[in-house]
Amino acid sequence: MLDIKRIPLPALVGIILTVLFLIAAIFAPWIAPHGNGEIVGDVWQPMSAQFWLGTDNLGRDLLSRMIYGARITIFIAVLATALSFTLGASLGFCAAVLGGWFDTLMSRFVDLLMAIPTLIFALVVLSVLPSTLVTLILVMGILDSTRVYRLSRAIAVDIEVMDFVEAAKLRGEGMRWIIFREILPNALSPLISELGLRFIYAILFLSALSFLGLGVQPPDADWGGMVKENKDGIVFGIGAALIPAAAIAMLAISVNLVADWVLNRTTSLKGGRG
Amino acid sequence: MADQQRKSDVLLDIRNLRIEATVYPPGEPPKDIVIVHDVSLTLKKGKVLGLIGESGAGKSTIGLSAMGYGRGGVRITGGEVILNGRDILKGGKQGLRKLRGHEVCYVAQSAAAAFNPAHRLMEQVVEATLLHGRATRAEAEKRAIKLFRALSLPDPEHIGERFPHQVSGGQLQRVMTAMALCSEPDLIVFDEPTTALDVTTQIDVLAAIKVAIQETGVAALYITHDLAVVAQVSDEIMVLRHGRLVEWGGTRQIIKEPRQEYTNALVSVHEIDHQEKKPGAAPFLSVKNVTAAYGGGDVKVLKNVSVDIFPGQTLAVVGESGSGKSTLARAVTGLLPPQQGTVTFDGRPLANRLADRPKEDLRQLQMIYQMADVAMNPRQTVGTIIGRPLEFYFGMRGRERDARVAELLDKIEMGKGFIDRYPAELSGGQKQRVCIARSLAAKPKLIICDEVTSALDPLVANGILKLLLELQAEENVAYLFITHDLATVKSIADSIAVMYRGEVVRYGPKSEVLKPPFDAYTDLLLSSVPEMEIGWLEKAIKGRRMESAGN
Numbered sequence: 001m002l003d004i005k006r007i008p009l010p011a012l013v014g015i016i017l018t019v020l021f022l023i024a025a026i027f028a029p030w031i032a033p034h035g036n037g038e039i040v041g042d043v044w045q046p047m048s049a050q051f052w053l054g055t056d057n058l059g060r061d062l063l064s065r066m067i068y069g070a071r072i073t074i075f076i077a078v079l080a081t082a083l084s085f086t087l088g089a090s091l092g093f094c095a096a097v098l099g100g101w102f103d104t105l106m107s108r109f110v111d112l113l114m115a116i117p118t119l120i121f122a123l124v125v126l127s128v129l130p131s132t133l134v135t136l137i138l139v140m141g142i143l144d145s146t147r148v149y150r151l152s153r154a155i156a157v158d159i160e161v162m163d164f165v166e167a168a169k170l171r172g173e174g175m176r177w178i179i180f181r182e183i184l185p186n187a188l189s190p191l192i193s194e195l196g197l198r199f200i201y202a203i204l205f206l207s208a209l210s211f212l213g214l215g216v217q218p219p220d221a222d223w224g225g226m227v228k229e230n231k232d233g234i235v236f237g238i239g240a241a242l243i244p245a246a247a248i249a250m251l252a253i254s255v256n257l258v259a260d261w262v263l264n265r266t267t268s269l270k271g272g273r274g
Numbered sequence: 275m276a277d278q279q280r281k282s283d284v285l286l287d288i289r290n291l292r293i294e295a296t297v298y299p300p301g302e303p304p305k306d307i308v309i310v311h312d313v314s315l316t317l318k319k320g321k322v323l324g325l326i327g328e329s330g331a332g333k334s335t336i337g338l339s340a341m342g343y344g345r346g347g348v349r350i351t352g353g354e355v356i357l358n359g360r361d362i363l364k365g366g367k368q369g370l371r372k373l374r375g376h377e378v379c380y381v382a383q384s385a386a387a388a389f390n391p392a393h394r395l396m397e398q399v400v401e402a403t404l405l406h407g408r409a410t411r412a413e414a415e416k417r418a419i420k421l422f423r424a425l426s427l428p429d430p431e432h433i434g435e436r437f438p439h440q441v442s443g444g445q446l447q448r449v450m451t452a453m454a455l456c457s458e459p460d461l462i463v464f465d466e467p468t469t470a471l472d473v474t475t476q477i478d479v480l481a482a483i484k485v486a487i488q489e490t491g492v493a494a495l496y497i498t499h500d501l502a503v504v505a506q507v508s509d510e511i512m513v514l515r516h517g518r519l520v521e522w523g524g525t526r527q528i529i530k531e532p533r534q535e536y537t538n539a540l541v542s543v544h545e546i547d548h549q550e551k552k553p554g555a556a557p558f559l560s561v562k563n564v565t566a567a568y569g570g571g572d573v574k575v576l577k578n579v580s581v582d583i584f585p586g587q588t589l590a591v592v593g594e595s596g597s598g599k600s601t602l603a604r605a606v607t608g609l610l611p612p613q614q615g616t617v618t619f620d621g622r623p624l625a626n627r628l629a630d631r632p633k634e635d636l637r638q639l640q641m642i643y644q645m646a647d648v649a650m651n652p653r654q655t656v657g658t659i660i661g662r663p664l665e666f667y668f669g670m671r672g673r674e675r676d677a678r679v680a681e682l683l684d685k686i687e688m689g690k691g692f693i694d695r696y697p698a699e700l701s702g703g704q705k706q707r708v709c710i711a712r713s714l715a716a717k718p719k720l721i722i723c724d725e726v727t728s729a730l731d732p733l734v735a736n737g738i739l740k741l742l743l744e745l746q747a748e749e750n751v752a753y754l755f756i757t758h759d760l761a762t763v764k765s766i767a768d769s770i771a772v773m774y775r776g777e778v779v780r781y782g783p784k785s786e787v788l789k790p791p792f793d794a795y796t797d798l799l800l801s802s803v804p805e806m807e808i809g810w811l812e813k814a815i816k817g818r819r820m821e822s823a824g825n
Contacts, residue, residue, distance in 0.1 A: 163649040169628065170607055171666060171716075172636040185653035 007261070014257025021070055021251055028071040032064035037219035044230075044238045056240055057229050065226060066247060073222040074251075076137055077202040083141030084198060088148025089191060093179045095149075096156030107153070110146045118143050119208060126214045136215065140202055151194055155187040189267045196259025200252040207248060223248050285358065285460055285493050286317040286340055292352030293335050293344065293517075309335055309348060310517040319460070322487060322494045324504035324525070326540070327514035328731040329702070336514070337463045337497045341378045342370045358460060375402030379454035383466040385446040389438040395449050396434025403457040414456060421452040424489055425482040443595075444475035448482050455490055462487075464496045468503060472594035472758055473802040480506055480804075481815050499731055501540055502804035505529050506811040513537050529806050539733065541806060546739060546765035550784045553769065557582035558752070559606070559720055564615035566605045575601040576612070577776045583720060586750040590767035590784075592757060592799065598776040599756045603722045606754065607639060637667045640713035644725035646705035650697045656683075656708055657693040663715040682711040685748075686741060703734035707741065714745065722754045727762055739766055760803045764788070772796050 007015070024031060034040050038060060045055040053062040095103040113121075122139050129135045159165060160183065168182050207224020209215035216222045221229065223244035230241035293310040310332045317323050325333040335348060342362045344350055354361045362373055374380075379402070382388040389398060400414035409417065415434070422430035425448040438446060447467055454462045467483065468476040484507050487494055498504050504511055504525075511528040513520040513536065521534045532538045560583070566576040575598045583589045591599045604610040606617055608628035617624045619638070625631045643649035650659050660679045664670040670678060680690045686707040697705055706726060713721050723742070727735035743766060745751065755766055763770060763784075770787040772780040774795045780787055792800065801814050 163643045163645060164651045166609070167641065167643070167649055167712075168651075170609070170636065170639075170641055171663060172631075172633050173666070181654075182651055186651070 010257050011261030014254040014261065017250060017254035018258055021074065021254070024067045025071040025074040028067045032061075032067040034061040034064040036060075036064060036068040038064075044233050044236075044240055053243055054240060056226070057233065062240060062243060065221065066223075066244060069221055069223045069226055069244060070247070072216055072220055073203060073206065073224075073248075076133065076140070076206055076216070076222065077199055079137045080140035080144065080202045080206075081195065081199045083137065084144035084148050084202075085191070085195060087141065088145035089152040089184075089187075090179075091145075092149040092152030092154075093156045093183055093187075094175075095153050096160050097175060097178060097183070103153075106149070110149050113143070113146045114150075118205070122205075122209060123212065123214060126209065131214065131217055133216075136206075136209070140205060144198055144202060144205075148191075148194065148198065152187060152191060155190055156183050159183050159186050189263055192259055192266060193263050196256045199255055203248060203251065283318050284316050285319045286315075286495075287356040288313065288315045288336070288339065288353065289356070290314055290353040291336065291339055291350070291355065293332070293339065293348055294351045295348045308517065310339075312353065313514070313517070313519050314353075315512060315522070317461070317493055317495065319493055320491045321510065322496055322508040324496045324498065324508035324511040325514060326498055326501055326504050326511060327520075328499060328733060330516070331514040332517035333497045333499075333514050334465055335517075337465055337495050338380075340461060340463055340495060341374050341380060343374075372406070375459075376406040376408065376457055377459055378461045378463065379457065379459040381447075381450050381454050381462060381464045381467050384470055385450040385467075386438065386443060388450065389446065391438050393437075394434065395436055395438060395441070399434060399449065399453040399456055402453070406457060408457050417458075418452060418456050421455050421486065422449070424486050425449075425452055426478070426485075427452075442475075444471050444479050447471065447479050451479075451483055451486060455486055455492065458490070458492075460493060462492055462494045464494055464498075466498050469498065469500070473760070473804075474594050474798055476503070476804075477802045477811070477814060481811055483507060484811065500804065501529065502806045502810075505806055505808060506804065513540065526808060529808075546736070546743070548743065548765050548767075551584075551587050551768045553582075553584045553587070553783065557584050558620055559583040560618050561602070561606060562616050562618065564602075564605055564612045564617065566601055566610055566612040568601075568610070575776050576605060578615070579773075579776075579778050580615075581771050581778065581781060583752050583754060584768075585719065586746060586752055587768040588746070588753040588755050588766050590755045590757060590763040590770045591773055592760060592763055592770060593773035594758055594799075596775075597773040599758075599773050600724055601776075602773070603641070603724055603754065603756055606722065607641060633667065637663075637716045638719045639722065640716050640718040640720070641722045641724065642706070642709050642713050642726050644729055646702065646709050646726075646729070647697060649709050650705065650712075652697050654696075655693065656695050656697070656700075659697075659708060660711045660715050663712060667716050678715070682715055685714065685745065686711045701734075702730055703737060706730065706738055710738075710741065710745070714749065714751070717749070718751060720752045720754060722756070724756045725758070726755075728757065728759060735762070742766065760800060772799065 039058055040061050041051060041055045041059050043055065043057060043059050045051055045059070047054045051061050051063065053066065056062050056065060091106055095106045122143060125139050126135065165178060165182050168178055206215055206222055207227065210222050210225035211228045216225055226244040227241050233240050290312045291310055291314065292308060292312055294306050294308050296304050296306050298304045313336060315323065325337060327333045335345065338345055339350055339355055340357065342355065350363060355363050357373070357377060362369060365373070389395070396415060396418060399418045400411065403409050403414040404411060408414070418434060419430050422433055427433050427445055427448055433441065433449070441449065451467070464483070468479050471479060480503065487507070496504055496508050508525055510523065511525050512522045513528065513534070515536055521528065521532065521537045528537060529541060532541055561579060561581050564576055564579045565574060567574045579602060581589060591602060593599045601610060605612045608624070608626065608631055611626040619635065624635060657676070657679055660682055661675050664675050664678055679693060683690060683692055688704060688707055692700070692704070697708070700708065727738050730738065739762065742753065746753065753766070757763060767784050769783045770781070771778050772787065772795065780793055780796050787796070798818060801817055804810065
């Protein structure tokens, strides 16, 4: 069904890059030439045959740090996005189908959450709670789910009034069938395009948190944290901070290239045959 | 000299028009297809030419080419469109801009969608006139008011101050005609202007358009799929099929002595001979004194309605939009719980609310919708759509289910090959057939058909009606058939309920309901159905006893 030759070039580039990032993330301990916290040379050594990307502000191998960083960055972003989508979409769909007090209650609660700037909210919560990966993922996922909730509720409300949903209700179908078989497939296109964006926002949000010292704690570091560690070098003309920054940008672009392609395929009403 | 004279009489001269579009068939490289094959036509000043055919015949495409416009990626690739002695296809963008809204104007099918809801009507009516500098605002508005009066709109001096949502559909269509006439064009393209209207409203709009055409002496291309309608307004008729000319002649000749077989099929399409069945001893579904309302109960949409349905028979509910006929269906299905009254099914009362009904009751009542394309989930294949009721009600799985789906597809005269198709890959008639199969899959006792044929071409609709009748004979299923089309009623019903403003005004076996003496409303409905006869319109208007509710 899927013909590799027919994948357009941008999507192919996106897929290859994303897969590379994923491989690096999954097999980090086996790929990385050095340990994550291991000091192997001088501070801020330039790129060389021994250290491909040079060393960082403490003399650790930057390539190894990047690979371990990919692992932690992608791990947190994927889980936070998955959480925000499952939570946001299922609550949004339920609100649209059930309506009434559930809808009102949920929607006002979400409005309340959204009224507080996300970053400030996260800062407050994270400075109170212990800084573990789980809290980080939970906080990011729940805060992001408000936006997903609003989007999916809006889409589902439109679909819910269509005749085919009414036909399913007349047939006596339960909520599960209506949400998962009637509404979800038709809401997929906008949700997927949102997914690509939300994933990147999660990475940027994580970077921002780490930059402020509330994200991933040393000696581990995500890419955002690595930008922070090496930012002082920029003044001396050392580009170590730019490498994690570039990695964030590259991941952002490649994930969205893939998302766009998936979107194009799912928009077709002829089962992707057209 | 005489030759010169005749030439200048010709307003529009389309020669060998060829229109193409690029299609993207599944699994193949994109290719160009020809939508209109070298069609030629001429139109004299002040004459009306009717373009008729089924959907996809290219009639709208040809009509729009008179304005140099190709809709949705359609390209005019050959031929000439000569208007007022010059080829408009060679005028470039600037030339077209001068032409549209000045020499040629357009009246769209759905006026409600064509008006900008944020502007007052007058603003939109005079816009083109002002833009082309044909008149000052005061003059244009004066002309618009004159046109409103000619089109017999209520309160012509002030109707222009309203917004589009403040007037009815039929009135809006007339305002749109006024908009087209306001800049005093030489040619108007009417694209199915009355198709979306009720019969009773259609007749008013039709009469208004006819008068306006006669008074202003404008020429018109009148596009429709309804021969009876076009016979009332046009001088000549052109029958099109698959982008080719089938027959072109005077109105009288086309409807009285069609020369081509296809034209003959169109002319004689409405007749299905249906023998009325005598009502049985006991109805299995009876609606008793049902009153229903939307939104808190202030606006009663159904008032004290009682009807009976007998096994294996068809009850047709007729009326114009807003008469409550669809609401009756919603009350029967439980989507809108009635405020008062009961629905009895098989001798026991049916729960008012949908959620309180057992699965078995739901199975016995199935529904087919007007718009087949939104009544099916676009993401499910035909196999899933038809197979789901089988799984849901009978617990069929796997091969057993597939076999039954194939059997049902066979019943609706579609092959097994359709099982993997998505709704977007079906034609309008096929979609409606799949919906029929889906409702049949539940083996119901009653199928509610809500305007199932009104979105279809006459020939296709005819096929659907015949299929429904055949299935009724085979499966002994009853229909509650909601429609505004009396021709349909005549061909399918055993008994008829005429509804007007939420009440049943006439109810009984078909032969009794359709036998004089009529009450005023039934008379209006019956007399509003266009007949294929020249001069019918004037006769019908003269003979009317009451105004339609939509006016």
